[in-house]
Amino acid sequence: MINDSKIKRDIKSADDKVIDKLLSTVKTPKAIFKIWIIVLLIIIGFGCFAYYRQLRFGLIVTSMRDYTSWGIYISNFVFFVAVSLIGSLVSSILKLAKVKWSYPLTRISEIIAVAAIICAAIIIIVDMGRPDRFLNVIFYGRIQSPIIWDVLVIMTYLVISLLLLYLPLLPDIALCRDRLKNVSAWRKKMYKILALNWQNKPGQLRRLKKTSTILEIMVIPVAFAIHTITSWLFATTWRPGWDSTNLGPYFVSGAFMLGAAVIIIAMFFVRRSFSLQDYIGNDHFDKMGKILVLLSLVYLYFNINEYLGPAFKMVGVEGEHITELFSGDYAMMYWLVQIPGLMLPILIMLFKRGRQPFIIMIVSFFILMGAWFKRFLIVIPSLQHPYLPIQDVDESYLHYYPTWEEWAITLASFAGVLLIITILLKLFPIIPIQEYIKHENINSEQARDI
Amino acid sequence: MRNFYTIAPTYCLLRKLFLVFFLLSSFASFSQKESAEIHYRFIDEESNRRVAIQVFQQDGSELKPVEELDVLLYVERLFTNLPIGDVFNTTDEKGLVEIHFPSDLPGDSIGNLNLIIKIEDAETIRDTSIYTKVKWGVPVLYDRSEEKRSLWAARANAPISLIILVNSLLFGVWGIIIYICYEMYLIKKE
Numbered sequence A: 001m002i003n004d005s006k007i008k009r010d011i012k013s014a015d016d017k018v019i020d021k022l023l024s025t026v027k028t029p030k031a032i033f034k035i036w037i038i039v040l041l042i043i044i045g046f047g048c049f050a051y052y053r054q055l056r057f058g059l060i061v062t063s064m065r066d067y068t069s070w071g072i073y074i075s076n077f078v079f080f081v082a083v084s085l086i087g088s089l090v091s092s093i094l095k096l097a098k099v100k101w102s103y104p105l106t107r108i109s110e111i112i113a114v115a116a117i118i119c120a121a122i123i124i125i126v127d128m129g130r131p132d133r134f135l136n137v138i139f140y141g142r143i144q145s146p147i148i149w150d151v152l153v154i155m156t157y158l159v160i161s162l163l164l165l166y167l168p169l170l171p172d173i174a175l176c177r178d179r180l181k182n183v184s185a186w187r188k189k190m191y192k193i194l195a196l197n198w199q200n201k202p203g204q205l206r207r208l209k210k211t212s213t214i215l216e217i218m219v220i221p222v223a224f225a226i227h228t229i230t231s232w233l234f235a236t237t238w239r240p241g242w243d244s245t246n247l248g249p250y251f252v253s254g255a256f257m258l259g260a261a262v263i264i265i266a267m268f269f270v271r272r273s274f275s276l277q278d279y280i281g282n283d284h285f286d287k288m289g290k291i292l293v294l295l296s297l298v299y300l301y302f303n304i305n306e307y308l309g310p311a312f313k314m315v316g317v318e319g320e321h322i323t324e325l326f327s328g329d330y331a332m333m334y335w336l337v338q339i340p341g342l343m344l345p346i347l348i349m350l351f352k353r354g355r356q357p358f359i360i361m362i363v364s365f366f367i368l369m370g371a372w373f374k375r376f377l378i379v380i381p382s383l384q385h386p387y388l389p390i391q392d393v394d395e396s397y398l399h400y401y402p403t404w405e406e407w408a409i410t411l412a413s414f415a416g417v418l419l420i421i422t423i424l425l426k427l428f429p430i431i432p433i434q435e436y437i438k439h440e441n442i443n444s445e446q447a448r449d450i
Numbered sequence B: 001m002r003n004f005y006t007i008a009p010t011y012c013l014l015r016k017l018f019l020v021f022f023l024l025s026s027f028a029s030f031s032q033k034e035s036a037e038i039h040y041r042f043i044d045e046e047s048n049r050r051v052a053i054q055v056f057q058q059d060g061s062e063l064k065p066v067e068e069l070d071v072l073l074y075v076e077r078l079f080t081n082l083p084i085g086d087v088f089n090t091t092d093e094k095g096l097v098e099i100h101f102p103s104d105l106p107g108d109s110i111g112n113l114n115l116i117i118k119i120e121d122a123e124t125i126r127d128t129s130i131y132t133k134v135k136w137g138v139p140v141l142y143d144r145s146e147e148k149r150s151l152w153a154a155r156a157n158a159p160i161s162l163i164i165l166v167n168s169l170l171f172g173v174w175g176i177i178i179y180i181c182y183e184m185y186l187i188k189k190e
Helices: A002-026 A031-057 A072-084 A086-096 A100-126 A131-140 A146-179 A185-194 A202-235 A247-273 A282-313 A316-326 A331-349 A357-383 A404-427 A433-449 B002-032 B160-189
Strands: B036-045 B048-059 B062-065 B072-076 B081-084 B096-100 B113-119 B128-134
Touching (some): A002 A404, A002 A433, A072 A086, A072 A146, A072 A202, A086 A100, A086 A247, A100 A131, A100 A146, A100 A247, A100 A282, A146 A185, A146 A433, A146 B160, A202 A247, A202 A357, A247 A282, A247 A357, A282 A357, A316 A331, A331 A357, B036 B113, B036 B128, B048 B113
Antiparallel strands (some): B036 B048, B048 B062, B072 B081, B113 B128
């Protein structure tokens, strides 16, 4: 009996240490953090100035013209939608599969998903020449149009992602409310409101478990839908390179690969910045690396399917499009995407050394760059090869080089994603504390039983 | 700097003078133009259809035909107006011009065509337009099948199956979201 109470006391003291350590990430930010925020705000400010010019002078300030009517805004949108799928990969698929090692990564992945989907929604509005008419899409849109499906599914996914981030946070927000004493008044008030009167009561725990499971199941089809419908925006438009039944799974598999790479990069910097080596270990990198290899192989398989057919037949404009990619104006970008952005990472990560934190972070960065340029290659070269011949047009219609305004807005969108991630990481515990303690206690009980 | 201050008022003055001159000259040129009276008649002789247009101008107490005046005749189409006749349809000494009218223009469901008779940029006559209607078109009955429910139809004619599918998916997913929000409310109240 005495022994039991001692064990309980030890556990409580260990739990307190874990809570204090994991809550330390939420405390008052350091100077470097503030500088980082200022840098991001400057980039966003510059992007806002470019957007002001776009609003004032119209889309003529971009390089988009009659043929290339979708530029880097849309490729960036597709990229962000792809990144947002990571939320469903880690926080629901791995969780439902009861993959125990993945739970310290769930919050990071949910935060990335929320940040990416918010910026994806914003970038679509940036692409509109008349953003004031956005609501017309809702009021007068045709239900037959994939664009309407995309708008509906993006809004739905945004709400689900927010709920998926927020609900499992409730017990940790309650910890912030109860334990953080030296934080500003507004943060105390925010934690109090957001904690929804959480007291770890059995009824609350039961409801939380039920709603979390529903969300984890529901997010999977919605996540698949969001990227499949995004692919249909292209697949239902008659252009070379898009006229493919393969496009939906091709986009989804690419998104999962990109998402896994993004989470590895995030893990590396989060672990380093917040000294979380005890919670995000080398083992996590190794296991995420194995997942990334698998997802990259699936994507490679779809890539082969996507290009082999048209390249074998080389019919008309499809053939021109393939030639343009393989050996034409876009060849350099295309092969950089395929080799250092896909094939080399697979080879490197097949070896255990290649899954070491620093190496895999660099490899993931290559995958991320490759994935961004891949979206560029999906959107732009296809638009420059319409099935009807281009005749008597201005020279500027034939090429597409983004203007400084487009680059500034694109960079600002990246800064926006990073800003949202940084703020959320600083406001809420990065590692799910209650979940961590629960798992650790189960592990130690199992160890004692043995 | 001094030069700048001296030049600026001069420039303003010149600009105002130019504006006044411009307004006065436009008023003077407009006031020289007078309104015209346009008479028109539709002549249908077997397959030879013509529009006879006669232009008069008030000269004291009597109407005087306007000679050597270009008259324009258009048929309204969906996006723009279709010019009818020659490049120049010029009036003779009686102020009359007859313009041949094609017999194969598609009209509305009973063959009506909307016509516009115009006088533009004439020296002494103000710009004038007359809108009228004639039943000389080929009646066009639109294919009703285009209005059937289909993927390519207008918003109001979306396929029922698609409307049901999209709405049931939306209601299903948003129903669950609302249920989760309700559960959150119960968590707060617990």
